[in-house]
Amino acid sequence: MAPSKETIVIGGITVNVYSLPGATEPSAPVAVLFFLHGRTGKAGDCEWVAHSTLEWTDELRMSAGVQGQDLLVVTLDQRNHGDRTVDQRSNGGWRENPPARNDRHAVDMYAIFTGTSRDVSFLIDFLPSYLYPSGERTISQWLVGGISLGGHAAWYTLRHEPRVKLGIPVIGCPDYLGLMSDRAALNGIPFESPYIPQSFLTVVAQQDPATASYKAADSSNPFYGKKILVLSGADDKLVPWTASKEFVDNLNVGPEGAKEVIVAPGVGHKCTEDMVRAMSKFLWEQALGV
Template identity: 55%
Template sequence: MSVDKEDHVVGGLKISVYKPSITTASVAVLFLLHGRHGSAAQVDGIARALAEKTSSSTHNRRTILIVTLEHRNHGSRLIDARANNSWTETEDNSRHALDMYAIQTGTARDVSFLIDFLPSYLFPHDESKIDSWGVVGISLGGHSTWIILSQEPRVQVGIPIIGCPDYIELIKHRAKASNIPFTAPYIPSSLLKLIEVSDPASRNHGSLDGSNPFLGKKILILSGEKDTLVPWAASKKFVEGLEVGPDGEKKVILQKGVGHKCTDEMVEQTATFIQAKL
């Protein structure tokens, strides 16, 4: 089935929408978030693959649209390239911990903004209704996916790929590997206080009552066994303790022999999960 790509500007935010030629009355939207140093253009192939794979087996039940956008300070939104760097790149960034958290949090807010407005932009005559929302993110986009799952109740399906739900654990690992002290100015106490109240790991994710924002959500977690940039060790405790309740689903795939990479197998697993859950 052919896939059309449409570009839109929603309140000043550029997005691309990948959709099959047939649109049903019931529509699901899946946001696809790229990685650090990346852009929406760099995930064009993945977006098309997901649109093609999911449209081939929807049986006109629900059309799935893939929406790409760029993280803040990336692609067409780039303002300061150095702010996207880590502590150890050629042009090192002393504010790496702060900048990375600000970007992934900002992108999560952008997704909520788009959920508010996309129905009106995409279907101005109310010809279809968006009744399901999901997010898949790669690396930095995976971090944002976890934040979205913890903060946005309208998103019920999430697929973090080589991402981490526990920012403190991740940045502790990265600071140690980079020989950076886990203190100010690299890690300001004000940043830690923010993370401690806003990060997914700060939520009551192990509870089976209403205080757990993950209850009922369908989550596929894809990581590489040999990932040293976003190591599984930083996510393991959170993921093992995560409760999604009887109406939710938690599936974990740790791909053997794979480092910090979104593989073809991960894309296949993503498409299969989307078909079943979105």
């Protein structure tokens, strides 16, 4: 049976909820995966990911011969993207020539994806009331994934949202200053004010995944106990694996967590079918089939 889509407006945010009808008992608990698109994109760009993930996790369900949990995939436009666009230029980068070049690229991009991450937390609060107003089902797991800008948001959500226990950043980066300092150098942009305001550095120091106690083996580490699949391209020039490697290598998720890393040879800055297949397998093994 093909996946279906329901569109709901929650507090002014349009969300698309994809499901595969009839997978388990209609009253059984369900897991929700927020999957977020990339910079200059829109929610519709992720429809193929939603469909493929639902279909492939269902194949794994049938192969395993167990019911597991149903999965819903939720997409939404990131802030200032798609139908939420207010200023197109704010989505641009440093590579464009003046006057189209966005000198505020570093600040704008961080504001957008951290804002979207906060939208995810907001939607976690309210989505159950819209989907199951009479308590028809219980949402037992909150999961997050995303591509590029959405991958950055996934990392940020894993740090800041304790209700999200599993995350799949695809060609995203947990170390914003590491990523942007290299990008600034490549584009001839000095890593200083006004391009990188000191007030902005203060915010990043307080909030970025890379500034958390990600190596600790206790509750001071917001990633401890979480399940994380990292998917990157070995030939990615826009979000190079080198910007994430030190963080990911040293990330401690503890004995109850899971960390899997796939750096795909010959793959640039793109989300491939193989990556989505790996994501589906991880979801089944770490969330749906357990």
